[in-house]
Amino acid sequence: MTLGVRSMGIRGGRAMRRVEELRERTVWKSDPHTQVKHLVYRHYLQCWMAKILQKFPEATIVDGFAGPGVYNDGPPGSSIVVAKTFLEHSAHRRFNRLNLICLEERPDRVDELQRQFALLPRSPQLNISVQPPGTFAEEQRRLSVLAHRGRRETPVLWLIDPFDLKSAPFSLIRQCLATPRSEVLFTLFTNELHRFCQRDGFDKTMTAYFGGDHWRDVTNERRAGVRKEAFSTAYQQGLRDEGLFTGSFGIKISNQSARYHLILATHSEAGLKCWAPVTWKLDTYSGQGASADTADAPSLFDAASVVDRLDLALRAHAGTEQRWETLSSEAARLNHMDKHLRQVLDNLAAQGLAFRVDPVRARTAWPAGCTVRFYAPEDVADEAS
Ligand SMILES: C[S@@+](CC[C@H](N)C(=O)[O-])C[C@H]1O[C@@H](n2cnc3c(N)ncnc32)[C@H](O)[C@@H]1O
Structure with missing residues (x-):
């Protein structure tokens, strides 16, 4: 056989x-x-x-x-x-x-x-x-x-x-x-x-x-x-x-x-x-x-991407500062590109969970070489509520 x-x-x-x-x-x-x-x-x-x-x-x-x-x-x-x-x-x-x-x-x-x-x-x-x-x-x-x-x-x-x-x-x-x-x-x-x-x-x-x-x-x-x-x-x-x-x-x-x-x-x-x-x-x-039937589809990243694993990994940095190189290599190991990393960081930043702490001035939100500080949702929660 x-x-x-x-x-x-x-x-x-x-x-x-x-x-x-x-x-x-x-x-x-x-x-x-x-x-x-x-x-x-x-x-x-x-x-x-x-x-x-x-x-x-x-x-x-x-x-x-x-x-x-x-x-x-x-x-x-x-x-x-x-x-x-x-x-x-x-x-x-x-x-x-x-x-x-x-x-x-x-x-x-x-x-x-x-x-x-x-x-x-x-x-x-x-x-x-x-x-x-x-x-x-x-x-x-x-x-x-x-x-x-x-x-x-x-x-x-x-x-x-x-x-x-x-x-x-x-x-x-x-x-x-x-x-x-x-x-x-x-x-x-x-x-x-x-x-x-x-x-x-x-x-x-x-x-x-x-x-x-x-x-x-x-x-x-x-x-x-x-x-x-x-x-x-x-x-x-x-x-x-x-x-x-x-x-x-x-x-x-x-x-x-x-x-x-x-x-x-x-x-x-x-x-x-x-x-x-x-x-x-x-x-x-x-x-x-x-x-096999979608392999020729021309679009790249316009479809909704699943970036949950990366989102979870970044949230785990709450309370720390991370250099761009570390984040980029973490993304690569999870089979994600820098483009996805920036997308997830945008999303976290909108919730107050990620801040670029360095450089202070930059032309884009997440330039290569930047440093990012992460927070937990509890840090963001309004104490009065
Ligand atoms: C799956 S086909 C290769 C197809 C080719 N890589 C492609 O993508 O167009 C496997 C080929 O390996 C040859 N082959 C089988 N056993 C082999 C071995 N032990 N060493 C080298 N070649 C072998 C077969 O004759 C066959 O041509």
Whole structure:
């Protein structure tokens, strides 16, 4: 039995056709989930490239499960998405060198990927290397050496997007994150985790996938949507326990629960600062997950935003003064942007619960670098009433 092929969520004959298509064909048809996933990649890479490629002399992206670079109904595959995001970036002439290393297990898909790259314009700053066919687990260490180019400090972003749970256990993700500026963008199979976590004999795979037993608590939850979110949270907890920053984004169709999650793991809070805008861009309501049918919605933050977690976190500062940098980093950890922070501060200030104490004069209410004093509702209450 093949567990974990994403399309196993589709029942009956359609599922069989999809599974066969993925197994037998070099190139297969895209689906709405893939489009959303690639939108997340593009938005994240836009920000990552602008920050990293103007700061460091070179950086590397490793697409560890690259696929053939194209879908048979036309859209580009992930490696081509990365290259195009670079080539079409408005700041790309100012970029330093980007190495793009692609690994794919099947020779026919490697050949197709080469063909797809040959169709792209060349750039001296973009160094593309399609590796001979190989499996990620066997090649990871060699790829890591290639990616770092002799410097542990080289920023390396790993895209880990397999078809199944077994190809990317936690030990491998940890290996990718072993250097100080490494990051991983990982496809977490929450639908399969939800469906198979209680199957006989599957617990070993689960424990290897999570790098521990902490997934077991989640199985007490029966509701599909809640359980999938809880698996994502448990996985992120495993990353936090390693001292990493992490973000998550559920990819779903319409109002169904997520089919899978994209998980970002990074050593740097700056990584989270790129992640939060991506998720808010694709999901104006909560910044937690996009539905495939709303991913193209043009509006950014005009919809009512859910900023309750940030509101609660700021209220907890009552009785203290906080520097802008502290508040901004707290917001980023809660997957919110500075824009949301200012919105919540406006709201608290209107209730008398937040005051800018420094600087006294400023052109905007909450300039970067300011200091804010927080009060509790009791401090504001009129004693006479
Ligand atoms: C989900 S697809 C990748 C899709 C691609 N990342 C994209 O977004 O367009 C997974 C790909 O990984 C390949 N693959 C499966 N197991 C692998 C392994 N252990 N190592 C490397 N590639 C593998 C499959 O042949 C398939 O092309």
